[in-house]
Amino acid sequence: MDEDIAQKAIAKALGLGASYxxxxxxxxxxxxxxxxxxxxxxxxxxxxxxxxxxxxxxGNAGFAATNRLEEGNIARIVEEAVRAAKxxxxxxxxxxxxxxxxxxxAKCKVKPKKDPRNVDFEQKVAALxxxxxxxxxxxxxxxxxxxxxxxxxxxxxxxHYENSEGATISSEMPLTEFWYSLTVVDGGESMQHHxxxxxxxxxxxxxxxxxxxxxxQQVASMLRTMREGVTPPRGPIDVVLSPELVGIAVHESCGHxxxxxxxxxREAAQAGxxxxxxxxxxxxxxxxxxxxxxxxxIAGSAGYFLYDDEGVKARRKxxxxxxxxxxxxxxxxxxxxxxxxxxxxxxxSGYDKEPLVRMSNTFLLPGDRKSTEELFEGIALGIFINTxxxxxxxxxxxxxxxxxxxxxxxxxxxxxxxxKKPALEITTEALWxxxxxxxxxxxxxxxxxxxxxxxxxxxxxxxxxxxxxxxITLGK
Amino acid sequence: xxxxMTTIEELSELAELAVKALAKKGATDAVAHAxxxxxxxxxFANNKLASHSTWSSAGIGLFASFDRRIVSxxxxxxTKGSVEKAAAILQKLARAVEPNxxxxxxxxxxFKKGREAHYDKSLEEPGxxxxxxxxxxxxxxxxxxxxxxxxxxxxxxxxxFLATSAGARLGSKSxxxxxxxxxLADGEASGAQSICSRTLKALPIEEAARRAGELAAMAxxxxxxxxxxxxxxxxxxxxxxxxxxxxxxxLCVLC
Numbered sequence: 001m002d003e004d005i006a007q008k009a010i011a012k013a014l015g016l017g018a019s020y021x022x023x024x025x026x027x028x029x030x031x032x033x034x035x036x037x038x039x040x041x042x043x044x045x046x047x048x049x050x051x052x053x054x055x056x057x058x059g060n061a062g063f064a065a066t067n068r069l070e071e072g073n074i075a076r077i078v079e080e081a082v083r084a085a086k087x088x089x090x091x092x093x094x095x096x097x098x099x100x101x102x103x104x105x106a107k108c109k110v111k112p113k114k115d116p117r118n119v120d121f122e123q124k125v126a127a128l129x130x131x132x133x134x135x136x137x138x139x140x141x142x143x144x145x146x147x148x149x150x151x152x153x154x155x156x157x158x159x160h161y162e163n164s165e166g167a168t169i170s171s172e173m174p175l176t177e178f179w180y181s182l183t184v185v186d187g188g189e190s191m192q193h194h195x196x197x198x199x200x201x202x203x204x205x206x207x208x209x210x211x212x213x214x215x216x217q218q219v220a221s222m223l224r225t226m227r228e229g230v231t232p233p234r235g236p237i238d239v240v241l242s243p244e245l246v247g248i249a250v251h252e253s254c255g256h257x258x259x260x261x262x263x264x265x266r267e268a269a270q271a272g273x274x275x276x277x278x279x280x281x282x283x284x285x286x287x288x289x290x291x292x293x294x295x296x297x298i299a300g301s302a303g304y305f306l307y308d309d310e311g312v313k314a315r316r317k318x319x320x321x322x323x324x325x326x327x328x329x330x331x332x333x334x335x336x337x338x339x340x341x342x343x344x345x346x347x348x349s350g351y352d353k354e355p356l357v358r359m360s361n362t363f364l365l366p367g368d369r370k371s372t373e374e375l376f377e378g379i380a381l382g383i384f385i386n387t388x389x390x391x392x393x394x395x396x397x398x399x400x401x402x403x404x405x406x407x408x409x410x411x412x413x414x415x416x417x418x419x420k421k422p423a424l425e426i427t428t429e430a431l432w433x434x435x436x437x438x439x440x441x442x443x444x445x446x447x448x449x450x451x452x453x454x455x456x457x458x459x460x461x462x463x464x465x466x467x468x469x470x471x472i473t474l475g476k
Numbered sequence: 477x478x479x480x481m482t483t484i485e486e487l488s489e490l491a492e493l494a495v496k497a498l499a500k501k502g503a504t505d506a507v508a509h510a511x512x513x514x515x516x517x518x519x520f521a522n523n524k525l526a527s528h529s530t531w532s533s534a535g536i537g538l539f540a541s542f543d544r545r546i547v548s549x550x551x552x553x554x555t556k557g558s559v560e561k562a563a564a565i566l567q568k569l570a571r572a573v574e575p576n577x578x579x580x581x582x583x584x585x586x587f588k589k590g591r592e593a594h595y596d597k598s599l600e601e602p603g604x605x606x607x608x609x610x611x612x613x614x615x616x617x618x619x620x621x622x623x624x625x626x627x628x629x630x631x632x633x634x635x636x637f638l639a640t641s642a643g644a645r646l647g648s649k650s651x652x653x654x655x656x657x658x659x660l661a662d663g664e665a666s667g668a669q670s671i672c673s674r675t676l677k678a679l680p681i682e683e684a685a686r687r688a689g690e691l692a693a694m695a696x697x698x699x700x701x702x703x704x705x706x707x708x709x710x711x712x713x714x715x716x717x718x719x720x721x722x723x724x725x726x727l728c729v730l731c
Contacts, residue, residue, distance in 0.1 A: 040573050041546075045565055048535075048552040060525050066532040067552055072481050077530050084518075084528035087604050089611050094524040121572035266521040268626035269658040269668070352531055396664070453519075453628055453656075 001027050001049070002069075003170075006162045009053045009074055014164055016082040018055040018062075020098060022163035024309060025051050026351035029117060030155035033124055037148050038132045040125060050351035053078055057085035059095040061333075065352035098332035099341045101312050103166035108306045110299075112174040112202020116154035119203045127206055128152055134212035135182055135219050145219055147183035147192075154203065167311035173304070175459060176205040177446070182215065184222040191222040192389060193405050198302035198446035198459045218387070221406045221418075229420035230409065235473040238382035239424065239434075240375050240410065240466060243443035245385050245402060246364050247462030251447070253428040254292045255362040255462070257397040258319045258327075259345070260334035262357075271451045272395025275428060276325065278338055286323035286432025289367060289467075293318050294329060296344070296360030302446040302459035303360030305347070310355055312344040319362075323432065331357050349456035356452050364464030367438025373413075375437055375468040382410035383422050383474070401425040401475060425475025434469035441465060482534050482554050484512045488637040488647065490559050491536055494551070495639045497563035498540045503570075505541040505582045506641040510534075513634025513650075518606035521626040523614050528606065540566050541582075544575035582642040589646060596651040596675035599631045605676075606631070613657060613685035620686045621693025622659030622667070630654045631676070650674075655681045659692040665699050667691020 006023035013021035027049040034042040050067035051074065062081030066073055088094070116124075128150055135145050154176045161169045181194035195214070199205040241249070257274035261267050264278070295316040296305045306314050310332050318326045328338070331346035334357060346355035369375055376384070385404035393400035404422040408415045424431075444461035451458075491508035498506035512534045519526040536551040536559070547566045551558050598605070610629050617625045631653040638646045654672040661667075668691070669684040 039576060039578075041576065042548065043546070043569060043573055044548045045569060046550050048550065061527040063527055063529040064531070065529070068482055068532055068534050070481050073532055077532050080530045081528070084530070084607070088525040088528070088607055091611050092520065092523075092525040092607060092614070094526065121569055125572055125574075264522075265624060265626060266526055268521055268624070268660060269628065269656060270626075352533075354527055354529060453517075 001025050001158060001160050003160050003162070005051060005069060005074065006160055008071070009051065009078055010162060010164050012075055012078045013053065013055045013082055016079060017086065018057045018082050020056040020164055021053065022161065022310070023051055023053045024348070024351050025049070025160040027158045028155055030153060031116065031121070031124070032151065032153040033128060034151045035128045035132060035149070038129065040128075043121070052348065052351040052353070053081060054354060055081050055085055056096060056098065057082050058088070059093055059097070060085040060088040061094075061096055063354045067352075096333060097336045099335035101310075101332060101342055103163070104307060104311055104313055105168045106307060107169070108171040110173050110200055110304075112204065114203040115156070116174065116176060116203045117156065124152060124203075131180065131211045131215050135215040137216055144186060144223060145182055145184050148180070150178070150180040153177045161307070161309065161311050163311055169307045169311050171307070173200055174202045175199070175302075176201055176203060177459065178206065178209065178211065180211075180215065182219060182222075184219055184226070186223055186226040189226045191226060191405060193218045193222060193387060196446045196448060198461075199300055200302065200304040201300055218406070225406065225418040225420060229418040232383060232407070232419045232422035232474055233381060236471040237474070238379045238410070239469045239472045240372065240379075240382065240384040241469065242384075242386045242466055243463045244387055244445050245404075246464035246467050247445045248388060248391055248402060249400070249431060250292055250362050250364050250464055251359065251449070251460070251462035252391065252393045253397050253400055253431060254319055255294060255359040257428070258329050259357040259359070260328040260330045260338060263328060264334055264337055267356075267451070270453045272397070275396045275398040276328070280325055281327070283325045284323050285325060285429045286320060287435045288322045289435045289438055290320055290323045290432040291318070291365040292320040292362065293365060294345070294359050294362045298361050298444075301361045301444060302461050305360065308344040308346045308355070309348045310342065310346040312342045312346070314344045314360075317343045317345070320432070329357050329359065331355060347458050349458050353452065353454065353456045356456065358451065358458055359449060359460050361444060361461040363442055363444060363462065364438065364467060366440045366442050366465040369437050369439045372439060372466045375439065375466055376410050376415065377413045379410045379413055383419055384408045384410055384415055385422060385424065389421065398428050400428070423475040424472065426472065431469065434472055435467055436470050437468040439465040439467075482512065484510065484635040484637060484647070487512055487534060487536060487554060488639075490551070490554060490556070491637055491639045493556060494536060494538055494559045494563060495641055497560050498538070498566065499641055501563050501567040503540040503542050503566070503641065507539040507582065508639045509537040510637040511634055513632060515630065515632030516602065516606060517628055517630045518610045519628045520610050520614065523618070523625055525607065525610070538562055538566065540570070541579060542567065542570035544577065544579050545570040545573040546576050546579055547573060582640055585643045587644045587646075593648065593650055594674040594678075595649050596633075596653070596677070598676060599651050599653065600633050602631065609681055613655070613681050616682045616685040617657060617659040617689035620659075620689030621696070622661060622689035624660045625657055625685075625688070626660070627655070627657035629681070653679050655679060655684060657685050657688045659685075659688040661692040661696035663696070663699055665692055665695035667695060
């Protein structure tokens with residue numbers, strides 16, 4: 001990467017009167033496959049580069065990005081970014097500033113064990129075909145799994161970040177992703193399961209995910225649910241959630257509302273706002289068991305990074321501690337607005353996107369129970385939800401619904417029959433206040449978190465331990 | 477960094493070259509789509525400017541079928557060498573791909589160019605246009621009862637060139653603009669409007685902003701009435717579901 005480009009762009013912006021400037025150069029090589037019912041539908045390879053420049057001038061923010069790295073073009077768009085920031089009228093002027101941060105200088109690199117660029121395309125296709133075949137094995141015949149979609153993607157991404165305060169950070173990271181959706185039909189009913197996998201790793205990640213076994217298990221589970229499943233009891237009952245369910249609830253009801261740009265209304269027309277308001281630090285919204293963190297420093301995870309896209313050093317953030325709101329996710333803009341410092345939560349999905357406040361790896365901390373059986377003990381009638389089919393949540397992240405896919409009745413402390421589509425429909429406070437026990441280990445599940453306009457999908461994980469929630473009334 | 481700026485003519489030549497290079501490598505169908513353009517976005521929140529963004533992009537998308545073995549890529553280095561390299565990569569990639577029986581090949585000509593789409597030259601060099609438009613829109617929404625506004629005004633211009641192995645050749649210019657606003661009143665009451673058009677003249681931004689403000693005010697009145705009714709009947713207040721959405725000539729993007 002020609003780092004001079006970044007330096008020249010910053011110098012140009014400062015020369016035009018910007019009080020602050022930063023540049024993010026990116027270069028990537030990637031490949032992707034999409035398979036539908038065993039047939040490769042699309043394949044692609046790509047390599048590219050681009051630069052994003054952000055400036056502050058006259059208290060307003062300007063952003064410019066291009067993949068046309070000609071000097072004349074970069075000068076042109078930098079001029080426009082500075083001019084646009086300066087010309088914001090008296091009425092629209094935002095008076096923006098960034099929090100003070102120590103400029104970092106660092107180089108980070110994650111070396112994949114199996115560099116995806118050196119893996120034959122045939123091998124990638126074969127991996128997908130094996131998963132597709134596994135979904136059709138066992139009791140399920142082709143007619144039982146009529147729709148099987150899967151996609152695979154890998155990338156090597158190099159970034160170079162610089163700002164006018166002296167920060168200089170270069171990184172090179174691999175990313176491998178896989179996603180599937182399986183629709184199973186039986187006796188006039190249908191069920192669908194989808195799951196994402198992603199890691200800051202090379203092609204070796206695919207083997208570690210045990211995808212064939214998972215596909216086989218999910219199909220078998222859906223068939224069993226359709227054939228033997230019972231209607232869920234309405235409650236109030238006790239509910240045990242798997243790490244996958246805990247993860248989606250953590251991400252949606254706790255992670256998103258702790259994003260300070262949502263709290264401050266900056267994303268009101270796009271991602272939405274938050275049930276949290278800026279004066280709510282310390283408010284009790286859950287039981288003492290509810291401690292939730294966001295941690296980008298977990299090596300190998302999909303949400304891994306050591307410096308965020310504003311050059312701030314990554315760290316673990318506690319969002320909820322023993323049921324109390326502990327802290328928000330900040331970038332430098334929101335931190336300055338709320339009189340604090342950034343906690344390195346600024347992420348951009350590409351060189352051409354402005355960094356927004358984002359999650360990384362968000363999870364409920366583990367508890368002290370040694371097994372899920374310990375959580376089931378003492379439950380006369382309850383439900384265990386292992387995977388989900390769908391979910392939705394309002395724009396402030398207060399009212400939400402998660403519909404189970406693989407779920408079982410708990411009767412007298414033991415799992416018995418499968419349950420059809422239990423719907424956990426609840427408010428954020430009621431959910432986290434009902435939490436009374438957690439197992440002592442966690443699992444993280446990958447996802448692509450969407451936010452912004454233009455939409456920015458970024459790799460994250462979400463999860464936690466198995467967790468028990470008391471006296472929950474299930475929805476329809 | 478080089479000082480020279482890429483032009484659509486240069487990209488078009490490379491697109492032609494790509495179709496030939498792919499045919500030479502054995503592609504039975506090939507498409508090259510060159511594009512060059514600028515787009516801009518004025519994002520606002522809390523009645524203030526949140527950011528002003530400018531994007532400038534260029535690329536040549538390649539699609540090829542080698543006896544129904546379908547592959548694609550994008551060429552972002554605009555040189556003859558990069559195009560030839562991309563064709564060679566696609567040929568190699570196709571060997572790993574199974575034929576897709578659902579692909580029936582490219583449409584064959586003769587092709588007739590349709591009516592030119594509306595093009596708005598004023599969006600090429602917008603000057604202060606974006607900020608001025610947003611300022612007026614925010615005022616309009618507030619006048620109708622919104623207390624806070626947030627949204628985006630986006631506009632773009634671009635040039636494209638398409639070449640296919642079936643003989644299609646098409647060059648075109650395009651422009652577009654999009655405005656989305658959410659006006660928020662008290663509590664959870666809000667109104668949203670989204671509109672889009674090829675030209676700025678056909679985009680009723682102020683009207684949309686007024687309507688968003690009006691919807692927010694209506695939702696707010698409804699919430700207050702509903703809360704009073706519920707308190708009378710049930711002794712508890714709830715203000716769920718007080719969001720007004722409406723859209724014209726476009727999709728409502730409020731989630």
